[in-house]
Amino acid sequence: MNTEKPYYNHNRAMSPAMQLVAFTGLTIGLLTLGTAIVFGYIYLRYGPAAVSQLASLNLASPVVLNNLWLLQVVGTTLPILFIPIVFGKLIMHEPEAYLRINTKFSALLILIVLATMAASMPFMESLITFNRKMVFPDSLKKLEKFVKESEASAQKVTAVLLKMNSWWDMIKALLLVGLATAIAEELMFRGCLQTILIRWQKNAHVGIWLTAILFSAFHMEFYGFLPRMALGVLFGYFTVWSGSIWPAVWAHFLNNGTAVVFAYIYGLNGDVKLDAKFDYILPLLSILFTVALLLGYRKVASRKTIAGSI
Template sequence: MLIFSPAKIRKLPQMIQEPIKQYTPQTNTINPFLQFLTITGVTVGLVIVFSAIAAGVIMAVFGMKTLTDTFAFNTGNPHLGSALWILQIVSTTIPLFLAPVIFARLIMNNTRDYLKPSFNFNPVFLLLIFTIMLFSNPIMEALTNINQKLVLPASLKGLEEWMRAAEQSAQRATKAMLSMKNIWSMLWAVFVVGLLTAIAEEFLFRGVIQTIFVRLTKNKHAAIWITAILFSAFHMEFFTFLPRVFLGAIFGYFVAYSGSIWTGVWGHFLNNGSAVVITYLYNQKIVKLNPDDQHVFNLWAYAFSLIIVLFLLFIYRNVSIQKKPALSN
């Protein structure tokens, strides 16, 4: 039986009139460096598990020979393209998407800050991103040409040869996957390489990893560029390292200024999807522009491209600053 003292009874009206205190959930206080180690471990673990699953699926569907030919990038196998798609989706796209979601929802319990899934951003950003991606092509070409000329010291000649062999293997795999025979295979490639890859990689890099490095370095710009370097290194394509760092930084600024991961996804999708479409149009002899040609523009185009991209990023930043007071009301 509950017994109330006369003093407590006299305080009941006052207690009833007091506003109910809002419950503030406890936040996860894991050190940012440990957060980085955690997301790295979760990602690597999931990639290993799903790579084994992908290998099992390929072997079950096409047999052991196709499985070995897939990892050897043997283009003579007629099933190589399909097997590579299975490998891409199961061993890469799925784990890269699951890792940041598991980390943000289950480990950090903070989806909003780590994934930034809100669509509450100015639609003008989408137009600005489209224009930035369009005008960034000469810069990408210039960086690619600089990257191709980089050579390692003679003492590291063996490493350089391994890097070039790995790059050529990756290019053969990409060519096998993008040997699109009709518009439906092209749309499938746009969906997987353009959209799904963009979502998975942006959730991981611009969502989780960039947020971790913002908290670790206390500097937004440092976090963006560190994440861009890690993003480029992750792809293991050393002779396109610089242009991919540039892309990663651009995506990083899209997300940092808008506060939404979907701006990064949009830019990433435009980059990947346009590459797929141009490859298809070139293979079908509809356009003459070879997507592998890295000598389309001249020095003036490079300079103009850089000026326009920086100017548009400046506008993008100003739009985000102007919108912040409205969002806080």
């Protein structure tokens, strides 16, 4: 099917540049509102001291520990979900163009996405390793120290959120970290922001890569920037070539869900290390297989009529 038209036949009442400004303002506003709701609730229930503890993410505080999921869901996930819905439906009045939730696509794409995510794992692992070994120049050592301390603090919060003592804890994490986050972030980035940037640049490839860069920057993790950007590129092509957000949501869920399951089984330090003798061969093969699968995905998605479409 031809999925280019919805990107370029846009509402000319607002230019893509102004759409980006409106989207940015809405993002800041709703994220601020979500955080304010959480802090207001904490203030009313526990008092001002608890607000200070939550603001500093003091993990020694029982109040903070008991309300981290509230901060995650109400302060981050729900606002991210509402941003594209409000923008697409209420501001632009083009919900399908910005959400991409109703486009039919071949069920075969689901299997290709699964294979692509599996094939890309060695390459992503190599990017993770490369990114973690990056060092700042001597003139920016203070910034490097700040970045490392900030990310170490964020990892401690993640460790608390992903502390799973039972199957129910894992299922809850899969639903909230895996599925809910995947849906919210894909609607926001691949549905909404990517559409804006493609319309602005009039080039799907530029829009996909710019969105991937902003997607990774949004997470504010320097030592995870490259693999997250690479994932964003995959999610972007999954969306553009199929015309639907759901293959990207599925890929995003596979990535997050795998991390949750591995954290449950092995702990957060249970990274799978590549055998040294395959340090270059396996990532190279991973790239080749991933590209081949992406080309297959594009071919299947481009068919105008496919039996068994969903």
